[in-house]
Amino acid sequence: MVSKPRKPTQKKGSTAKNSSRKKTSARKVSIADTKGKQLVIVESPAKARTVGQILGKKYVVTASQGHVRDLPKGKMGVDLDQDFEPSYVTMQDKRSLLNQIKKAGDQAKTVFLATDPDREGEAISWHIQTAAGWDNQENPPKRVVFHEITKQAVEEAFEHPRDIDMSLVNAQQARRILDRLVGYQISPLLWRRVQRGTSAGRVQSVALRMVTDREREINAFVPQESWTLDALLQKLDPQDNDLRSFVATLHSVKGTNKRVNVSDEKDIRVYESELKGAKFTVDDVRKRNVKQRPSAPFTTSTMQQDSGRKLRFTAQRTMSVAQQLYEGISVNGEGSVGLITYMRTDSVQVAQSAIGEARTYIEDKYGKSYLPEKTRLYKTRAKSAQEAHEAIRPTSIMRTPDSLKSALTADQHKLYTLIWSRMLASQMADAQSEATTVNIGAMCAGTSE
Known part of the structure; x- marks a missing residue:
């Protein structure tokens, strides 16, 4: 399945593929001497610094800087x-780096592939192993997977290495092949029939169909006229200092429980004329306690939605900042620290240790009344959810946003605060409030009620 490397040529009609990771040109790197040491390969220099700090001097940690083929x-x-069958080539700007990785791996005692714990990360590891010629060795590289870059998680992963999961690799290959098939076969048609420079993609084409279908529904909608009537009222009690105005909405006619629905302006004007000069009195006041359960910890999609709504971040900006928080931030006194768990997930489940830490923090900070009697456990509703990872959460709830403010950029601090607050709230008791409903009667002129 591997072709000999050859210089790729740009074809005037080729299209960009849909990719979940931003491509960057490879930086020039120099890999330390690996003789008698273990070589660990990750994707990014930031992740390499954090993992290297945890593993110590017996390991050399280097970055592939994303895909190599x-x-x-x-x-x-x-x-x-x-x-x-796909035909892969080594990326032109990764050839020198791949040669360095191969040389370092050939000299090392063991090679560990520690790329991200998803199908893209699995494929990167497989491509490195295959391109370096390590797949047929007696002692092939070992795959290690961790969902947060903490000392405990990394050390546990290295105690339980495994082989490359070809099911995940094949899933990534299927996605990549679909990208190419859709882009290369449909885009030229668009150039001829629509406009030069337009493109089609595996994801964008489906999204465009959804938008188009929705627009057709909107255009087919027959608008229906609807009217409501509000009265601006104020208390008449001279002994009450609270004389703020409030709005009451016409709901029903006395003696009936049927809600008033008015579809014509003439009819609403009749109600308006009858209620002008009416005497308004409070008939009854009903109060009820309302409880609201906290939301589950973030998945990738809910994090993007909340970040967009509250922070005005685009999805791409959110994921870029989350990647920085995951791979490691330099924190005073601790060095490079991974602050959140892996940010690509559809799971709302959280490790018991993290739940225990959150409950301890809540009790110490706010008191027992803020804790539910039973530990809150969440399940993903979506039937298609794979739940291969935990929800997105801080690696330690004890690292509060305020304690990290000097170490983070403005964007990093905003997103970390959002993630930290969501995780903490998910383990709190229900929010309690009181809802009040006031029924106001109107005695119209010339009537007894």
Whole structure:
């Protein structure tokens, strides 16, 4: 499944693929001497610093800076007659880096592939292993997976290494092949029929269909006229200093429980004329206690939604900042620290240790009354959820946003505060409030009620 590396050529009609990770040009790096040491390969320099600090001097941690191989840019790169077999080439700007990684790995006692714990990370590890020629060795690289970059999580992962999961790799390959098939076969048609420079993609084409269908529903909608009537009222009690105005809305006619629905201006004007000069009195006041359960910890999608609504961050900006928090931030006195768990997840489940830490913090900070009697456990409602990872949470609830303010950028602090607050609230007791409903009667002129 591997073709000989060859210089890719840019074809005038090729399209960009849908990718969940931002591509960057490889930086020039120098890998330390690995003789007698263990080589660990991750994706980014920031992650390499954090993991290297945890593992110590017996390990050399380096970064692949993302993918090292991909489908060629100048042609399809997928053999439709051979079960969609992909043909990969080493990226031109990664050739030197890959040679350095191969040399360092050949000299090391053991190679550990510690890329992200998802299908993209699994594929990066597989591509590195295959391109370096390590897949047929007697002692092939070991795959280690951790969902948060903390001392406990990293050390536990290295105590339980595994082989590369080809099911995850194949899932990533299927996605990448679909990207290429959709882009290369539909985009040229769009150039001819719509406009030059337009493109189609595996994700954007489906999203466009959803938007189009919704727009058609809007255009097909037949608007219906609806009217409401509000009265601006004020207390008449001269002994009451609270003389603020309030609004009452026409709900029903006395003697009936049927809500007033008015679809014509003439009818609403009749009600308006009858209620002008009416005497308004409070008929009854009803109060009830309202409880509201806290929301579950963040998944990727709920984090993006909340960040967009409260912080005005785009999805891309949210994920970029979350990646920084996950890979490690330099914290005074601690060095580089991973502050949140892995940010690509559809799970709302949280480790028991993290729940215990949150409950301890809540009791110490706010008191027992803020804790529910039973530990809160959450389940994902979506049937398609894979739940391969935990929810997005702080690696330690004890690292409060205020304690990290000097170490974080403005964006990092805003998003960390959002994640920290959501996790803490998820383990609190229900919020309690009182809802009050006031029924006001109107005695119209010339009537007894």
